Amino acid sequence: MPELPEVETVRRGLLPVMEGRRILAATVNRPDLRWPLPERLAGRIAGRRVERLRRRSKYILADLEGEETLLLHLGMSGRMLVSGGQLGDFHHVVPAAQKHDHIVLEMEGNVRVTFNDARRFGMVDLVATGVAGAHRLLAGLGPEPLGNGFDEAYLASRLKGRAPVKAALLDQRIVAGLGNIYVSEALFRAGIAPTRTAGSLNGAEVARLVPAIRIVLEEAIAAGGSSLRDYRQADGGLGYFQHSFRVYDRAGQPCPACGTPVARLVQQGRSSFWCPACQG
DNA sequence: ATGTGTTCCTGTCCGC
DNA sequence: TGCGGACAGGAACACA
Numbered sequence: 277m278p279e280l281p282e283v284e285t286v287r288r289g290l291l292p293v294m295e296g297r298r299i300l301a302a303t304v305n306r307p308d309l310r311w312p313l314p315e316r317l318a319g320r321i322a323g324r325r326v327e328r329l330r331r332r333s334k335y336i337l338a339d340l341e342g343e344e345t346l347l348l349h350l351g352m353s354g355r356m357l358v359s360g361g362q363l364g365d366f367h368h369v370v371p372a373a374q375k376h377d378h379i380v381l382e383m384e385g386n387v388r389v390t391f392n393d394a395r396r397f398g399m400v401d402l403v404a405t406g407v408a409g410a411h412r413l414l415a416g417l418g419p420e421p422l423g424n425g426f427d428e429a430y431l432a433s434r435l436k437g438r439a440p441v442k443a444a445l446l447d448q449r450i451v452a453g454l455g456n457i458y459v460s461e462a463l464f465r466a467g468i469a470p471t472r473t474a475g476s477l478n479g480a481e482v483a484r485l486v487p488a489i490r491i492v493l494e495e496a497i498a499a500g501g502s503s504l505r506d507y508r509q510a511d512g513g514l515g516y517f518q519h520s521f522r523v524y525d526r527a528g529q530p531c532p533a534c535g536t537p538v539a540r541l542v543q544q545g546r547s548s549f550w551c552p553a554c555q556g
Numbered sequence: 557a558t559g560t561g562t563t564c565c566t567g568t569c570c571g572c
Numbered sequence: 573t574g575c576g577g578a579c580a581g582g583a584a585c586a587c588a
Contacts, residue, residue: 277581310564310584334582352582353566376566395565397582413583439559448583455581505568505580524581544560547579 277507278350280334280421280453281496282515286356287331289510290389293358294338298325298384305378309393310351313379314402321346321381321402333417333452337408345405347413351397353506357390394506417452421489426451432482435474442470442543445489454489457502457524460549462489464523469555470548471541495520523549 278286302318314320321340328339336356338346350356359371371388373380379391379400391398403411418434419425434450435441444450445459454462463470465488468481477485501507501515504525509515518525522532527540531551539552 279581282581310582349582351565352580393565394567395580395582397564399583437558443559446582457581502581507581545562546582 277352277505278334278354278501279455279458279496281458281493281499281517282501282507283334283336283350283453284331284497285501285515286350286510287329287336289358290336290356291329293383293385293387293510294326294389295329296326297387298323299340299381300384301382303380303382305380309378309396309398309400311399313400317379317400317402320344332409332414333420333448334455335414339405343405345403345408347399347401347403347408347411348391349399349413351393351395351399353395354391354393354398355506355508356510357392357508357512358510359388359390360386389510416449418448418450419452421451421453421493426486426490428479428483428486431486432477432479435477435482437475438473440470440543441468441472441474441477442548444474446544446546451489453493456546457521458489458492458496460524461492461522464550464555465492467555469552470543470550523551525549 299321302322304313304318307313324340324342326338327341330337334349336348340346374392376394377390377392381389383389435444442459445454466481466484468485496502496517499515499517499520500509502517503514504518507515523538526538526549528537531538531554534551534553536551536553538549541548
């Protein structure tokens with residue numbers, strides 16, 4: 277579910293209730309998500325202050341005092357939900373536990389942060405802060421698409437081979453943070469068919485693709501992400517970038533540029549949406 | 557080294 | 573309504 281814009285939106289929502297605040301208590305309701313959770317996780321994070329809340333690709337990193345970092349990935353259906361707080365008096369209703377509430381953090385400030393993940397493709401680990409970047413899940417990630425390390429020269433150097441450009445952009449080693457929605461949207465904006473071979477793109481096409489990726493991600497962040505099914509912001513609210521989709525999930529509907537029906541195809545087992553007329 | 561297909565899991569929607 | 577199948581914002585893993 278969550279791609280870079282959704283994860284960044286969640287991070288921003290968690291910032292005021294987590295950064296600088298202490299985790300007073302933690303509850304862990306099952307031993308594993310996608311993988312086994314760290315041993316004694318609840319006890320190891322309880323009582324510690326969150327010094328920084330960062331994002332790398334689709335991961336959220338909570339640097340805890342004592343040089344350990346809580347590493348979170350939301351998978352397809354993960355949510356980080358904030359409850360309590362503002363009401364602040366003894367009348368305020370503690371929300372009932374929901375199905376799939378796997379980890380609950382009681383934060384300083386009378387706020388609860390709950391990690392809920394129906395499909396359990398999410399991941400959580402606890403690592404030494406100094407070597408977090410070398411964690412097996414982070415070590416191979418490519419550059420942040422909104423950062424300085426992502427430009428035309430870099431992307432051109434990595435778009436090689438016969439795999440479809442769709443697959444290349446989904447490859448987190450090439451660029452970190454894109455997912456199924458934003459790859460389709462970026463390729464539409466760049467006028468490149470998802471079926472094109474990565475190595476077949478010419479310089480002009482790569483030069484269009486870089487800003488197309490950047491702009492669509494920035495617009496999606498500004499819209500609070502895209503809510504199709506599971507995704508919610510930290511406050512439970514919906515993102516609204518789904519209303520700005522030009523091709524994703526719009527099979528059969530007219531291309532916003534030329535009116536040709538948007539096509540859907542399956543690549544690597546995943547849907548791609550595109551305009552056969554605009555994207556060459 | 558590449559490229560592709562499968563797998564994990566739950567929930568929802570659509571057609572019969 | 574019930575039931576089966578398709579499909580879903582990810583990505584590691586196993587194999588050609």
